[in-house]
Amino acid sequence: MKILSKKQELCIACGACEEVCSKTYFKEKASEKSCIKIESSKEEKINVCNQCGVCIDICPVRAISRNTLGVVTIKKKDCVGCFMCVGFCPEEAMRQHDDYVEPFKCIACGLCVHACPTGAIFIGEVEGQEAEMLEQIAASGGNL
Template structure:
């Protein structure tokens, strides 16, 4: 499985990854239009990015979300109806939504952000093993 891995101790919160992502996919340099988000709390930095767990696949009512041959979870924009159930369902809050777009978006492990990170806090792992997140079940 191909995923973007992070080494948060190395992150310097320079936003280079966020700018590269938004520029590559939306042709703007805007943190709010990036599929990777960096947050800071004091000296601690957190890198928020999809780990390709696939929990969002089953929640899509129109089956617009699938896993490709490399294990990357992708959204088919032609099938997506913009209900945003996947955004609300994502425990890691890495399924993104912006008012400028009908469809949600997420990291597809392209590696553009890793290529511009001056601290080498990001890298692509093509042999990762990822378990789905634990989920609290309210209904049986």
């Protein structure tokens, strides 16, 4: 399973990852339109989807699924904009913005990895026990 991994201790809260994400997907520099969030006042600075899949079971219209790489994606044409996935995301990594009818999330594209000057974020493969744990989280609705 492909996920955006993080090393919190390396994050300097520069915002480069947020900038490249919002520019790539929304064509503007706006941190509130980034799939990754950086909080400079928290110990847990980097907030991004871990691809647990809890949102898949929450979606009433099945607009959310896991692709062949293990990445959770949203089919915008099927989404009705109920935002239940946003409210039930255990990582608080499912995003919404008033300019858009659909929620959005990290798809582990890796563009932010190239923008990060410290290596605080990187694309990683999750296998074995960690992948099983993510599947258990999804199966339990985020309540382990």
